[in-house]
Amino acid sequence: MDKPLGSVARACAFKVVEELKPEDSVLVCVPPLVIGATPHSEWIKKYPVITIDGCPERCATKIVAKNGGRIRGRVFIPQSVQKYGLKPKASAEIGPEGEKLAAKIADETALLIDKILRK
Amino acid sequence: MTIVKDKVGVVSCSGEDLPEGTISRIATRLVLEKLRPHDTVTICLPLFLAGSEDERAFARVFPTIAVDGCDKRCAEVGTKEYSGKPVAVIVVSEIMKKYPHLKTKSRDNLSAEEKKLAIKVAEEIAAKVDEILGRKK
Numbered sequence: 328m329d330k331p332l333g334s335v336a337r338a339c340a341f342k343v344v345e346e347l348k349p350e351d352s353v354l355v356c357v358p359p360l361v362i363g364a365t366p367h368s369e370w371i372k373k374y375p376v377i378t379i380d381g382c383p384e385r386c387a388t389k390i391v392a393k394n395g396g397r398i399r400g401r402v403f404i405p406q407s408v409q410k411y412g413l414k415p416k417a418s419a420e421i422g423p424e425g426e427k428l429a430a431k432i433a434d435e436t437a438l439l440i441d442k443i444l445r446k
Numbered sequence: 447m448t449i450v451k452d453k454v455g456v457v458s459c460s461g462e463d464l465p466e467g468t469i470s471r472i473a474t475r476l477v478l479e480k481l482r483p484h485d486t487v488t489i490c491l492p493l494f495l496a497g498s499e500d501e502r503a504f505a506r507v508f509p510t511i512a513v514d515g516c517d518k519r520c521a522e523v524g525t526k527e528y529s530g531k532p533v534a535v536i537v538v539s540e541i542m543k544k545y546p547h548l549k550t551k552s553r554d555n556l557s558a559e560e561k562k563l564a565i566k567v568a569e570e571i572a573a574k575v576d577e578i579l580g581r582k583k
Contacts, residue, residue, distance in 0.1 A: 328458055328471060328490045337462060341554040356463035358520030361495040362527075367463075386492035393496075419475040 331415040332404045333381035335429050338421060339402070340379055342433035348440050357387055360394045371396030375443050377436060380404065400439045407432045454482075454575045455508050457489045457525050457532065459515040465550035466538040467515030469560060473538070473567035474513055481572040485579060495524050505529035509578050511536060511571060534574040541567055 344354045355376070359367040371391055377400035378387040391398055407428065408414065415425025440446075458474035461467020478486050489510070494501040505525055512521035512532040522535045541563075542548065548563045556564060 328460065328474070328492075329488050330490075333490075338554065340462065345554070354462050356460065356467070356520075357492045358460055358495055358524060359463070359518055362518065362520050362523045364518045364520070384493050384496065384498070386490075386496040389496045390492065419472060419479070 329418060330382050331418050331421060331425065332408065334418050334421050335415050335425050335432070336379045336381035336387075336402075336404050338426065338429035339404070339432045339436060342429060343436050343440070347433055347437040351440055351444060351446075355391075357390055360390050360396075368394060375399035377402060377439055377443070379432075379436070399443050400436075402432060402436055402439070404428075404432065407435075451509060451579060452485075453508050454486050454533075454578050455489045455505055455510040456486050456513060456571060456575075457491055457494065457505070457510055457521045458513045459521050459538075460491050461515050462553070464515050465553050465556075465560065466542070468553050468556060469550065469564045469567060470513045470515045470521075470536075470538050472556060472561070472564040473571060476564065476568035477571045477575070481568055482575045485575050485581075491521055491524065494528065495520075502529050509533040511574050511578070513538070513567070513571060515539065533578050536567065536570055536574065538563075538567055541570060 340354050344352045355367050372395050376396045376398050379402040380387050381404045413424045413428040416422030456474050459467045459470045461471045489501050506529045510532045511534045512525050513536045514521045515538045525532050548559050550560050
């Protein structure tokens with residue numbers, strides 16, 4: 328919520344589920360996992376999960392693991408910032424560099440999905 | 447437990463599931479950055495739920511407003527469970543009923559209509575902040 332890289336994580340996830348892999352992926356909202364809301368809590372137990380973390384706290388990974396999710400891949404945005412040298416502007420508006428960064432990470436995530444699904 | 451009333455914590459839905467969640471995030475940022483920058487701080491909901499003691503301690507001592515996108519009310523339920531009952535709860539899907547002409551579609555980039563709705567929600571949050579702090583604006 329308060330970090331630009333968290334917003335990049337969101338933008339990346341939207342690109343994957345809405346543009347790159349709409350048939351092969353669903354987006355799981357993190358807070359419903361903690362309060363046990365369905366269908367999110369069921370999805371993470373039933374399907375392989377890729378977590379996308381925006382900061383070193385790695386909340387997505389911690390919460391999915393704690394709630395019995397089958398984590399098969401992890402994406403860590405700060406690492407990608409170093410790799411691509413792109414810096415998002417702000418949390419509310421990630422700007423052109425943030426969008427470019429989200430697109431690059433989304434491409435990598437889509438490849439990870441192919442690998443998990445053996446496509 | 448003493449509640450300190452000089453700052454209000456705004457706990458926003460993380461909003462990946464529905465456009466209303468994105469509106470709750472943007473509205474919260476508007477309050478923090480433009481409408482009430484000196485009176486508010488945000489609490490990162492995933493961090494709070496993942497077990498951050500700093501975030502939870504803040505929400506035990508300072509009054510909080512939960513801003514939820516939908517009826518699951520994750521921000522309200524989570525805050526109540528791990529720190530204490532939020533002083534106020536704002537649910538975007540409820541506010542939307544007051545503005546039936548404003549529609550939501552995107553979870554990612556907000557349209558001009560969705561931005562208008564985010565401003566309306568932000569104004570309601572700011573009004574609650576004033577009410578909690580006993581200020582008239």
